[in-house]
Amino acid sequence: MLDGNAVRSVDRAASLLIALGESQGEAGVTELARRLGLHKSTASRLLATLQKRGLVEQDDDSGKYRLGLAVVRLGGHAERTLDLRSIALSELESLARNVKETTTLEILEGDTVLTIAYSDASGMGRDRSGRSSPLHATAPGKVLLANQPERDVIRLSKVGFTPYTSHTIVRVDLLLEELARVRKRGFATAFGEFEQSVNAIAVPVYDQRTSVVAALEVRASGNRILPSRVPELVERARDAAAVITERIGGVVAPV
Amino acid sequence: MLDGNAVRSVDRAASLLIALGESQGEAGVTELARRLGLHKSTASRLLATLQKRGLVEQDDDSGKYRLGLAVVRLGGHAERTLDLRSIALSELESLARNVKETTTLEILEGDTVLTIAYSDASGMGRDRSGRSSPLHATAPGKVLLANQPERDVIRLSKVGFTPYTSHTIVRVDLLLEELARVRKRGFATAFGEFEQSVNAIAVPVYDQRTSVVAALEVRASGNRILPSRVPELVERARDAAAVITERIGGVVAPV
DNA sequence: TACGTCGTTCCGCTGGATGGGACTAAGGGC
DNA sequence: GCCCTTAGTCCCATCCAGCGGAACGACGTA
Incomplete structure (x- = not known):
């Protein structure tokens, strides 16, 4: 220690x-x-x-x-200092405007996923930067977890996966299957798995060396994101992620 | 030290x-x-x-x-922990919706004014919580300064008042007059004194013991706030401040 | 009153923090 | 190429600052 x-x-x-x-x-x-x-x-x-x-x-x-x-105050300063955040923010905002939903950028932080940037199309929402969410029940969590060694998933399963809703994946074998799907398709979904009425999709954000440094999420409450809309959102999210990759130029806040 | x-x-x-x-x-x-x-x-x-x-x-x-x-992350936690902020936020949001402008809550922090809550009616703006602004050139700064002993103003004047724009008050005697006006009228204005094209009004937020613990600001860019609109904004801001006073019930983050 | 629990303060001991200086690496100027 | 400056880190002997045990005052409760 x-x-x-x-x-x-x-x-x-x-x-x-x-x-x-x-x-x-x-x-x-x-x-x-x-x-x-x-x-x-x-x-x-x-x-x-x-x-x-x-x-x-x-x-x-x-x-x-x-x-x-x-x-x-320090937190405010730090947000403005950290590279990835400031670079990503304008992309998040334009994506949020385009799809008219909330977009976030999330990174792996210990055994949770940390929101480091947030943009809200509807307007009055609070910036949710700085919040931590569980890995197994959120779309960005799955994206990040899918790019970690499998033993980390096993280790997490020892502690147990909290069932936030009836849709939360709590069995480790099912979660491993889900992560394999995420890797294969290149994106993750989470439909009411963390908060009952929140659906989300997430795609990986790569650095120049093609390792995953963050996950970009599009999220909406209730039935605004239905399965039929997923392909369109994923495509737009991927475009935004690609721009972020290009702009960070390999300089990413180490975690 | x-x-x-x-x-x-x-x-x-x-x-x-x-x-x-x-x-x-x-x-x-x-x-x-x-x-x-x-x-x-x-x-x-x-x-x-x-x-x-x-x-x-x-x-x-x-x-x-x-x-x-x-x-x-700590900053995120702290924001959620601190009393005044969370209590005030819903009021700020409803005021922002009503007047269709940006509203903030500011407190005295050392020799600056610190934004501890922020709500933005127009939508896509970043939460500006955690930022510091000068006391002498902002509406909330004047409100807070008007409730400090005069010797503090004198002390600040030794360091000098930065002239951010051509409208910034930099002479200590003029500033003291302005603060007297603020005390008498119960609100402050700042018309392009910090940022060229930003106008704002601010009113004090009292605790139960009638001491000023914060300043509530309504701000807009350009010519959205003209002198003719000030009385209406001040009245609405005072209503919101009164609600906040009632709700904090004397429990205020000590500064 | 007697008790348990809280956060703070006091004090002697000691081992951990300190700062001088050596070391290495990366520019910049010539 | 070379030298010189500047950077951040590492090493080590010295010594004082941080440590934990214990006592204290305040509070709520049985």
Whole structure:
């Protein structure tokens, strides 16, 4: 975990930040300390230090901690800094306008899929960048998983696949079949497998060396995406993905 | 800067993160070290530690560092965690729909004004949460500044007020007069003072104890907001601000 | 009142963080 | 080609800063 040349206290503080992000809302010192195997006085000191920089905030009443405004600001800066995101965004927007649906760019992040860019044709939607979704129940998740070694799928299956809806694929053998289909056809679908009334398709985004670095998704609620419309959406999505590939020129944020 | 009980290395690492956010794009180890008064070997070690957690990334070619994906994800989490933002968002959206313009919620953050929520009536705009703007040249900035002690304005004037356009108020005496007007009328305007063709109005958002915790802004490009329209926008914005005040119930993210 | 739990503070010890400097690689100028 | 500067990283002896144990005050509960 902590190899050779790393600063222990900083590594611990970073863990605290990330743990605080994973626990939705607030978390107490004792709870965090236990979760990370730290002494609670250590956790308290580290959190107090982070608080001075605004990275975390403490609730006046409960004494619990939550992520701070500095993190929001940093996140805004980071979004603008990261290569793939900014490059991809204009393509996502034009695709969203063309098909009149929501489009996102997703990458593999640990055992989840992370939304790094988002465009919304209908208008008022919130930018959903920064959200994580499951690999086995989403179209981009399947695209990314289909390009990982099969042992990773097996490993994930040990933990188990959460059945978000009645359509979620939870049996590992069926998921492996589905991933083979994805590889063969070059795109993935997910019809109400994560959220009941959301259908989506996704295609891979390659870098110059033809390895998959992201997945481009077209998503819509309810019955706006029917099987009959899939070929058209896939084709348009592939065009957009090709443009992104061309523009990133091999320079992709390493994951 | 670093009082008594704080962990030095963590404090330094936090400074590095924030400095990396402020420098747009990438920054080198030596540059960051000089800016913060650190030895470059120290900066290198701290950055390497942050990299292990994905908080920063290193460019393969240049060796320079930039903010990492973990920060994006944390930012997403933080946005959802922070109280004011989520509570205010639905109000912002409905106001944006009503007046058919962009609406934002802004708070004071150091010597700048920080956008913590954003809604865009026209549709395809990017969520601009997380951005910082100047206090003296924006409508929400004036609202927030008008509720700060006058000595803060004086202090800011020592650094000088950047003239973004020919309409920007740069003389401290004129700014103080403007702030008095803002206090008296209960709202602020900014007509092309920050960006040439952007006009905006802003009203204060109070907490239960009648102190100003944020500013609600209505903004539009070009000539969509003329003086004749200001009274109507201010009235609608005040209604929205009142609803937000009611809903936050005194629980506001401390700044 | 007595108890459990929370987050914080104090303090002595020690091992981890520090910074000087060596090292290597990549430009830029001549 | 060469040298010189600049970059980021690595190594190591020194020493002080971070560590964890324990005590503390505040709070809610039985």
